[in-house]
Amino acid sequence: MKVCFLTLGCKVNQTESEALAQYAVEEGFRVVKEDENPDAVIINTCTVTATGSSKSRKLIHRIIKEHPGSVIAVMGCYSQINPNEVAEIEGVDLVVGTQDRKLIFDYLRMTGGKKKETFSHVKSFNRDMKYEELPVIVRESRIRAMLKIQDGCNQFCSYCIVPYARGPSRSREPKNVINEAKALLASGYKEIVLTGIHIGAYGQDLQTDINLAGLIAELVQLDGMNRLRLGSIEPLEFTDELLEVISSAEAVCPHFHIPLQSGCNRILSAMKRPYTTDYYAQLLQKIRERLPEAALASDIMAGFPGETEEEHQESLRFIESCKFAGIHAFPYSRRPGTIAAEMPNQVANKTKAKRVREIIEIGQKTKQKYIQQFIGKELELLVEKVTEDGAAHGHTKNYIELKLPANLRTEPFQPGQLVKCILREEYIT
Ligand code: SF4
CATH class of the missing domain: 3.80.30.20 (tm_1862 like domain)
Structure with missing residues (x-):
């Protein structure tokens, strides 16, 4: 069965979707992109701001419209807070919140990936709850x-x-x-x-x-x-x-x-x-x-x-x-x-x-000042990406984003390398 994950919101949500994708693979599902005709689309939602909620609703509606034959599972913070509202959206098949998310795959196996009646499993919280373990995520680019x-x-x-x-x-x-x-x-x-x-x-x-x-x-x-x-x-x-x-x-x-x-x-x-x-x-x-x-x-x-x-x-x-x-x-x-x-x-x-805007302006000013103090000093870059021109992009330990030109070294840069450099103005992105 082909499943596709679509994720909104923070890094925790991203991490959890990736872990669940890993779990899906371990359970014999194939994780595909949205344009690869998935049997099920799993939408990981956000509600931290009104915009997060609105984006979640829009995404659910778009997916139902564009994938009428796919099972639609909604999980995450938006469905935890608004379980009934999500369950009432015509076309949503499964609603879970921020717990018991592995259940999605039991449901898919049980229904054979076919659309059935809407099933909602959003649990309320209690003080004795334990941390929910999800699988270790291993990506190809190990950076x-x-x-x-x-x-x-x-x-x-x-x-x-x-x-x-x-x-x-x-x-x-x-x-x-x-x-x-x-x-x-x-x-x-x-x-x-x-x-x-x-x-x-x-x-x-x-x-x-x-x-x-x-x-x-x-x-x-x-x-x-x-x-x-x-x-x-x-x-x-x-x-x-x-x-x-x-x-x-x-x-x-x-x-x-x-x-x-x-x-x-x-x-x-x-x-x-x-x-x-x-x-x-x-x-x-x-x-x-x-x-x-x-x-x-x-x-x-x-x-x-x-x-x-x-x-x-x-x-x-x-x-x-x-x-x-x-x-x-x-x-x-x-x-x-x-x-x-x-x-x-x-x-x-x-x-x-x-x-x-006024806060951002101050932030930009103080950030520039912070970075300037490192000009002429040695920093270590973790190469996250090498672009077509051979330049290395990444962050230093103190999270300054840099772009090092290809001609800085005789050997080509490789993603995942730790590279020492003396900071120059033109490296700052
Ligand atoms: S309640 Fe306060 S501390 Fe907790 S997540 Fe929200 S902002 Fe952070």
């Missing part, structure tokens, strides 16, 4: 692998739908993480990225006495571990213990994403973010004292309900003072079911868009 270590979130920031879509924080058993990392390194991956929904909470739900710092300490000991990159870490979970471990391990990439969300204390409190700007500034300072060249990046949300122009300006000043090496700026998106969705004084879309 950078995502290694999922955790799912769910207990924080319930007032604007965020994720805890409702992903359930409580569940950590993967350390031995399973280590085994997957060993398998990835043995098959030739050069960089491993730890992903999850809230990786700083790693270990809190496990019986064993391990946390993120402890897990990293074990991972960096593995043979062949040259580059270990960390996904986003919440400010309060960037502990002294974690800083100690990452600053003494050569393999950990000095590139940390620490979501700030707002540079105004009143807004942080309304967002139910458990820190202040002072705390955040001290954290950055502490990291820079240990790792002066680290790239520190952040997420910033513009136009949270009630955010005044003065508060936005206050936020901009703080953001600028953080000297981020990268900013992901995005507008607040009203998510039904969250506390912030019911708050008064929702900010107009036009104002949100203007504020996002």
